[in-house]
Amino acid sequence: MSDGDHEFGSYGGRYVPEDLQEALDQLAAGFDQAVEDPEYRQRLDSLLRDYAGRPTPLYHAETLSERWGADVYLKREDLLHGGAHKINNTLGQGLLAAHAGKTRLIAETGAGQHGTATAMVGAMLGLDTEIYMGKKDVERQKMNVFRMRLMGAQVNEVTRGGEGLADAVDAALEDLVENVDSTHYLVGSVVGPDPFPRMVREFQSVIGEEAREQIQEKTDGLPDACVACVGGGSNAIGLFHAFRDDDVAFYGAEGGGEGADSTRHAAPLAAGEDEVIHGMHTRVIDDDVDVHSVSAGLDYPGVGPEHAMFREIGRAEYTAVTDDEALAAFRELSEAEGIIPALETSHALAHAKQLAEGEHSRDTIVVNLSGRGDKDMDTAAEKFDLS
Ligand SMILES: *Cc1c(COP(=O)(O)O)cnc(C)c1O
Numbered sequence: 332m333s334d335g336d337h338e339f340g341s342y343g344g345r346y347v348p349e350d351l352q353e354a355l356d357q358l359a360a361g362f363d364q365a366v367e368d369p370e371y372r373q374r375l376d377s378l379l380r381d382y383a384g385r386p387t388p389l390y391h392a393e394t395l396s397e398r399w400g401a402d403v404y405l406k407r408e409d410l411l412h413g414g415a416h417k418i419n420n421t422l423g424q425g426l427l428a429a430h431a432g433k434t435r436l437i438a439e440t441g442a443g444q445h446g447t448a449t450a451m452v453g454a455m456l457g458l459d460t461e462i463y464m465g466k467k468d469v470e471r472q473k474m475n476v477f478r479m480r481l482m483g484a485q486v487n488e489v490t491r492g493g494e495g496l497a498d499a500v501d502a503a504l505e506d507l508v509e510n511v512d513s514t515h516y517l518v519g520s521v522v523g524p525d526p527f528p529r530m531v532r533e534f535q536s537v538i539g540e541e542a543r544e545q546i547q548e549k550t551d552g553l554p555d556a557c558v559a560c561v562g563g564g565s566n567a568i569g570l571f572h573a574f575r576d577d578d579v580a581f582y583g584a585e586g587g588g589e590g591a592d593s594t595r596h597a598a599p600l601a602a603g604e605d606e607v608i609h610g611m612h613t614r615v616i617d618d619d620v621d622v623h624s625v626s627a628g629l630d631y632p633g634v635g636p637e638h639a640m641f642r643e644i645g646r647a648e649y650t651a652v653t654d655d656e657a658l659a660a661f662r663e664l665s666e667a668e669g670i671i672p673a674l675e676t677s678h679a680l681a682h683a684k685q686l687a688e689g690e691h692s693r694d695t696i697v698v699n700l701s702g703r704g705d706k707d708m709d710t711a712a713e714k715f716d717l718s
Contacts, residue, residue, distance in 0.1 A: 337612065338525055340643060342636035345524040347504075347610045354511045359526040361431050366533060375426055382455065383418045384411050385537065389545035389697070394667040401687035402695045404554070405670070406542045406570065408702065415673065415702030416538060416566045417448035421517060423534030425452035428515035435459040435514040439503045441468055441496035442627035443475025444702070445519035450484035452517075460484040463502045465494040468627065474706065495622070497632055500609050520563020521635035524610030528635050535569025542697055543573045555694035556580040556686060559701065560679040561600065561649065562628050564635035566701040571647065580648070580691075583638060584682040586624025586675075587651030595623040599634045600642050600649035608633040614642070625654035625710065626674035628702075656681040658714055661704065673702035674710065 337343040345355060365371040379385040387407045396403045408416040428436060436453045439462070440446030446462040453460030462479055466488045469476055476486050492498040507516045518527045521535070539557075546554055557574055559567035561583040571581050586597035596602065599614040606615040613636040616622055622632045641647035657674060660681035665671045672680060676699075683698045704711070 337636075338529060339636045339640035342612050342639040343525060343528060344612050345610060346607050346612065347524050348508060350508050351511065351524075354507070355524060355526065357431070361427060362526055362530050365427055365430060371426065371430065375423060378422050378426070379419065379537065382412060383422060386541045387411060389542055389549065391549065392668050395664070398667065399684055399687035400692050402550075403683065403687065404546060404549070404695070404697045405700045406538060406697060407700050408538060408566065409670070409672065409676070409700045413444075413448050413451060414705060415444055415448070416535060416569060417445050417519065418451065419537055419569070420519070420531050420534040420565060421445070421448040421452040424515065424517045424530070425449075425456050425458070428517070429456050429458065431515070433458070433513060433515040435461070435510065436517050437461045437463065437503050437506050437514055438517045438519060439463045439496065439499035440519065441465070441499070441630055442706070443468065443472040443479070444628055444706070446484070446486070447475050447478050449517050450479040450482040453484060454482040461506070462486050463489055463499040463506070465496060465499050466490050467494040468496065468499075471627065496630060497622070504609070520565040520631075521568050521637060522563040522609060522611060522613075522631075522633060528611070528637055531565050532568045532572060532637065535565045536572040538566065538569035538699065539571060539573030542570060546695070546697060550695060552695070553577050553579055554697045556582060556691050556696045557699070558582045558584065558679050558683045558686065558696060559699040560584045560629065560675050561634060561638060562586070562597075562631050562675060563633075564638045566699050568635060568637055570697070570699040581641065581646060582682055582686060583647055583649040584652045584678040585649055586626060586629030586678060587653040587656070588624045590653055591651035594619060595621045596651060597622050597624040597629045597631065598651035599632065600638060601651040605639075611636050614639045625657060626678070626707070628673065628675040629678065650682055652678040652681045660684060661707075661711065662715065670700070671704035672700060673704050674707045676701045
């Protein structure tokens with residue numbers, strides 16, 4: 332594949348320095364081979380079951396359903412090891428790296444969730460693990476930094492640019508160019524140059540495959556809508572993929588921050604432009620916008636190229652959900668169902684509520700509960716006075 336070949340309509344591609352082309356070709360070949368290899372498949376399936384905790388349940392949220400006026404089902408990725416869907420991908424890529432004889436994993440992280448999931452797999456597979464993280468995020472996410480170090484990963488503070496996630500990605504890409512023979516860059520979402528978007532999709536698509544079977548068992552049919560939050564877009568693609576050829580509507584909820592018409596948001600699909608970033612052609616947030624949402628896990632200026640295509644062809648609809656809407660949904664799920672969702676996930680819940688009260692009234696809606704909210708207690712405690 333060259334710059335000109337795009338996996339997803341006019342989006343995707345591989346915009347990287349010459350030194351990386353060969354390594355990405357090898358990675359793509361190794362991946363194509365591994366997914367056909369029964370031994371690799373078996374090892375991955377057994378780790379997904381015994382290490383990560385799959386399959387995850389599909390829970391019929393009866394109180395929410397009654398309140399919202401639609402049948403709401405929650406795919407419980409929050410119950411996985413590490414508390415989010417991230418482990419589906421880090422296990423898949425970690426095994427692939429070990430298979431290819433790599434001795435070292437590197438990754439970037441913003442909120443620290445992907446770094447933590449990479450550190451887990453690095454420890455379990457006995458691979459050296461280094462995590463790049465913006466200085467600003469290291470300070471904000473002390474607990475996850477400590478977790479990563481506890482599992483033996485080295486956390487490298489990135490002090491360039493805005494000291495955030497996008498700068499950590501740049502630093503990790505430079506590391507990869509230097510150490511390409513020994514190192515696998517474990518990309519955290521359906522982003523970056525080919526083959527990462529399709530590779531991460533493959534590893535996350537277990538979410539939708541399970542959900543599709545589970546909803547048929549429970550309702551004898553398919554859902555009317557699937558809803559997920561979108562940072563890079565991996566949990567959303569993971570849910571959507573199995574329903575791609577079905578008459579099922581897809582909705583992605585982006586980090587709207589203070590509102591998509593403001594200068595602080597994280598909504599490249601709802602309010603961005605076409606550009607090349609981090610090796611791919613996709614939708615990107617304008618330069619004059621400060622990439623921000625209440626959930627650090629959605630604070631990425633780009634988005635997976637397949638979502639850019641879905642938006643263009645109208646296969647999925649993307650909406651910017653504001654911080655306040657997400658916080659209200661965070662609180663409502665906690666109270667109504669006794670499940671505290673991640674703030675990222677709360678964006679999906681807030682949008683599901685809007686749909687249930689609007690065009691999907693009385694319908695069956697599957698929401699991907701991408702993660703649990705333990706990591707967000709400090710933020711929540713600042714917002715809500717519960718005394
Ligand atoms: C990282 C994260 C996200 C955002 O990543 P995607 O690739 O868009 O899925 C969403 N929810 C949770 C709980 C996360 O940890």
